Amino acid sequence: MLKVEEIKTLIDALHQSSVNELELEQENVKLSLKKQVATQVSEQTVQAVAPATTTNQAPTQVQEAPKTEPAAEPVQENKNLITVTSPMVGTFYAAPSPDADPYVQEGDTVDEDTVVCIVEAMKLMNPIVSEAKGKIVEIVAENGELVEYGQPLMVVERQ
Known part of the structure; x- marks a missing residue:
């Protein structure tokens, strides 16, 4: 043996x-x-x-794990830009229901407590609020798209 x-x-x-x-x-x-x-x-x-x-022995494992680099944050040229990211894995929805208007659109003004979208996780609708007072300059995620933790959802220009 x-x-x-x-x-x-x-x-x-x-x-x-x-x-x-x-x-x-x-x-x-x-x-x-x-x-x-x-x-x-x-x-x-x-x-x-x-x-x-x-066979007939306990498994022995010796493995080198591939080195991975952390995901790069979105480059922000303007320091007034804030990226609203998903706090969880789930499905991004721009509106409260399929037939309703979206919470926000590009160009809309928001406050720190304005709901800008929802992320559904395990049948729970989680409201996502803007992290700053400002104007929505870009909506990155697509409606109905599966999003990961930390994935950018939209960009707000701080005012």
């Missing part, structure tokens, strides 16, 4: 070689190792070693 240290040695050897796959059978043990290639937006290529598993 293979020992954990022997399996780790095989994983390291596979990682450092140009071989992409290794299979080994010994008595009641079958070991299969495969490399996976992950690509990133930053044009880096990172190789990840697939988890190693053996």
